[in-house]
Amino acid sequence: MSLFTSIKLAMRNIKGNKLRALLTMLGIIIGVSSVIALVSIGQGSSKSVTDSINSLGTHLLTVNISNTDVPFTMDDVDKINKIDAVKNVSPVLSGRVTLKNGETTTDVALTGSNAAYKSVRNLSVSNGRFITDIDMDYRQKVIVLGSETAQTLFGMENPVGQKLLVNGDSYKVVGVLTEKGGSMGENTDDTVIIPFSTAQRLLGTTHIQQFYAQAKNEASLNIAMMMIERNLYQTFGDSDSYTVANQQDVMDTMSSVNDTMTMLLAGIASISLLVGGIGIMNIMFVSVTERTKEIGIRKSIGARRKDILLQFLIEAVVLSALGGLIGVGIGLIATKIYAVATGSDVVYSVAMMLFAFLFSLVVGIIFGVFPANKASKLNPIQALRFE
Amino acid sequence: MVEAIIHMRDLVKQYKMGDNVVTALDHVTFTVEKGDFVAIVGPSGSGKSTLMNMIGCLDKPDQGEYILEGHTVNTLKDVQLAKIRNENIGFIFQNFNLLGRLTAVENVELPLIYRGMKAKERRECALRSLEQVGIVDRANHYPNQLSGGQQQRVAIARALAGTPPILLADEPTGALDSKTSQEIMDVLIQLNNEDHTIILITHDRDVAQKAKRMIMISDGRLTETEGTQHESVHIH
Ligand SMILES: Nc1ncnc2c1ncn2[C@@H]1O[C@H](COP(=O)(O)OP(=O)(O)OP(=O)(O)O)[C@@H](O)[C@H]1O
Numbered sequence: 266m267s268l269f270t271s272i273k274l275a276m277r278n279i280k281g282n283k284l285r286a287l288l289t290m291l292g293i294i295i296g297v298s299s300v301i302a303l304v305s306i307g308q309g310s311s312k313s314v315t316d317s318i319n320s321l322g323t324h325l326l327t328v329n330i331s332n333t334d335v336p337f338t339m340d341d342v343d344k345i346n347k348i349d350a351v352k353n354v355s356p357v358l359s360g361r362v363t364l365k366n367g368e369t370t371t372d373v374a375l376t377g378s379n380a381a382y383k384s385v386r387n388l389s390v391s392n393g394r395f396i397t398d399i400d401m402d403y404r405q406k407v408i409v410l411g412s413e414t415a416q417t418l419f420g421m422e423n424p425v426g427q428k429l430l431v432n433g434d435s436y437k438v439v440g441v442l443t444e445k446g447g448s449m450g451e452n453t454d455d456t457v458i459i460p461f462s463t464a465q466r467l468l469g470t471t472h473i474q475q476f477y478a479q480a481k482n483e484a485s486l487n488i489a490m491m492m493i494e495r496n497l498y499q500t501f502g503d504s505d506s507y508t509v510a511n512q513q514d515v516m517d518t519m520s521s522v523n524d525t526m527t528m529l530l531a532g533i534a535s536i537s538l539l540v541g542g543i544g545i546m547n548i549m550f551v552s553v554t555e556r557t558k559e560i561g562i563r564k565s566i567g568a569r570r571k572d573i574l575l576q577f578l579i580e581a582v583v584l585s586a587l588g589g590l591i592g593v594g595i596g597l598i599a600t601k602i603y604a605v606a607t608g609s610d611v612v613y614s615v616a617m618m619l620f621a622f623l624f625s626l627v628v629g630i631i632f633g634v635f636p637a638n639k640a641s642k643l644n645p646i647q648a649l650r651f652e
Numbered sequence: 653m654v655e656a657i658i659h660m661r662d663l664v665k666q667y668k669m670g671d672n673v674v675t676a677l678d679h680v681t682f683t684v685e686k687g688d689f690v691a692i693v694g695p696s697g698s699g700k701s702t703l704m705n706m707i708g709c710l711d712k713p714d715q716g717e718y719i720l721e722g723h724t725v726n727t728l729k730d731v732q733l734a735k736i737r738n739e740n741i742g743f744i745f746q747n748f749n750l751l752g753r754l755t756a757v758e759n760v761e762l763p764l765i766y767r768g769m770k771a772k773e774r775r776e777c778a779l780r781s782l783e784q785v786g787i788v789d790r791a792n793h794y795p796n797q798l799s800g801g802q803q804q805r806v807a808i809a810r811a812l813a814g815t816p817p818i819l820l821a822d823e824p825t826g827a828l829d830s831k832t833s834q835e836i837m838d839v840l841i842q843l844n845n846e847d848h849t850i851i852l853i854t855h856d857r858d859v860a861q862k863a864k865r866m867i868m869i870s871d872g873r874l875t876e877t878e879g880t881q882h883e884s885v886h887i888h
């Protein structure tokens with residue numbers, strides 16, 4: 266019997282008992298669809314973590330200073346800037362301020378930093394200019410607005426060149442940042458940036474408690490980190506006064522946690538596939554018993570063992586393949602719904618879908634072989650006598 | 653001299669049930685010639701079906717020799733037996749044994765499928781043999797939409813489809829009323845006239861009288877009576 270005829274026959278037997286076929290395939294459907302949904306969502310969240318960490322800036326080291334007894338000043342920052350492996354250093358000072366333009370007021374996060382901050386944090390200016398070193402030196406009351414803040418305060422007007430009040434003090438808007446979107450709890454669209462020295466005065470602090478250092482390149486990141494740690498150790502005399510965090514480390518940890526979770530969930534889903542396979546085997550055994558007479562008839566008119574074996578094997582494989590296909594469909598739909606409902610990133614992996622589908626085929630073959638073998642070995646006379 | 657199509661010598665088949673041994677066939681020696689129409693009659697449990705299964709290569713004897721169209725059947729492997737069942741033998745059963753999920757014409761196609769015939773050719777052959785038994789108008793009906801007599805015609809068409817030289821019918825009229833039985837017998841007689849060798853099992857003496865030869869079986873042993881169509885006319 267040709268393969269095509271066998272598949273047609275199998276489809277017919279499946280159609281003859283739709284509810285049972287559906288229940289039989291359920292295990293495979295659940296297995297395949299959950300593998301696909303979980304992996305797509307998992308890889309999506311891995312990707313969004315990586316993306317958002319990258320968007321904070323590349324080759325970035327974050328230094329936090331907890332010791333306030335020993336003052337850490339711009340001179341110390343400049344020393345770190347002289348380290349070979351370090352390209353840029355940006356001290357940062359954060360606070361919340363109230364902005365006022367005419368009748369419009371808004372509360373935003375304010376960051377005080379230097380000219381290098383633009384490169385360190387991967388920012389770009391859509392209109393006007395960024396803060397310069399001269400602004401720093403002269404404690405200029407200039408301000409760069411995040412795109413959303415600019416929109417709130419000035420609407421459709423061009424804010425560059427206009428004045429606004431920061432906690433009651435008059436500042437001149439020199440630039441607007443390009444819209445970037447939020448990442449890792451920070452949203453630069455919703456902030457304002459002023460020169461570091463100006464911010465020190467505004468917020469009433471003299472100490473530097475946090476700064477970013479950008480390494481020259483990927484390769485020099487570790488050297489930069491070591492040199493900075495050595496430098497800080499010299500300044501403070503102990504290693505508890507500061508922490509140096511490597512962007513890459515954070516990223517690696519996050520994505521490895523994510524990958525582990527994804528693999529774990531996919532593993533659980535695979536078990537469901539296996540259980541689905543056992544379900545198919547179970548039903549195929551029932552089917553062989555129910556169709557004993559049919560097997561007897563087929564053998565009496567010349568079916569060989571091979572023909573009967575193939576008939577039942579193909580039926581099992583068609584069941585599992587159909588289940589696999591439906592599973593892929595449901596998995597995709599579930600992923601799409603999740604993506605739309607939560608606004609999260611998802612990654613559709615064709616390789617993964619192919620794998621899940623092929624896995625369901627293999628499950629069908631493995632678990633279909635036993636019942637098919639049983640059917641093919643039936644004695645034709647006894648099978649014919651079966652009622 | 654007519655060619656022997658079936659030759660059995662000293663065939664023995666026993667069933668062991670614990671200590672109890674049932675000898676279903678007891679040293680059966682038996683020859684059927686090409687074009688023969690043999691009726692096998694005997695009481696229930698006498699071994700008729702066992703003999704039929706043996707002739708049809710569904711079962712193997714414990715002892716003895718069976719030669720079918722030159723093949724020594726008792727030495728053949730399963731695959732070769734399946735081929736013989738497919739090409740040399742057409743089975744007709746008491747309870748028709750059609751597959752309920754398939755239409756009449758698809759049932760008739762079955763033996764051709766196992767022969768590897770192409771779909772189009774297969775359909776033509778199947779329709780031709782349905783035509784031959786006069787039921788081609790029901791080709792697309794399912795078995796449960798057909799009467800017993802019609803189902804048996806479909807079953808005969810299936811047995812005929814592969815044009816096997818031998819037709820084996822195990823009580824083909826057993827489940828039918830006398831009028832329908834008569835019709836089915838007419839179909840078989842017609843087929844015999846068209847050169848098919850037919851072996852028929854029956855309980856019914858009237859049915860058996862229509863065959864060219866009648867063989868009695870009891871307790872697994874054969875005795876042949878001089879019963880031919882012409883003589884049966886004298887009896888009645
Ligand atoms: N599989 C089997 N196992 C044990 N004994 C069997 C088996 N098949 C047949 N027999 C025995 O062999 C003998 C012949 O059986 P068979 O079926 O050939 O009878 P029959 O002549 O066809 O009867 P009927 O007219 O009722 O169909 C019986 O005694 C039966 O009990």
Ligand SMILES: [Mg+2]
Nearest residue numbers: 700701702822
């Ligand atoms: Mg019988």
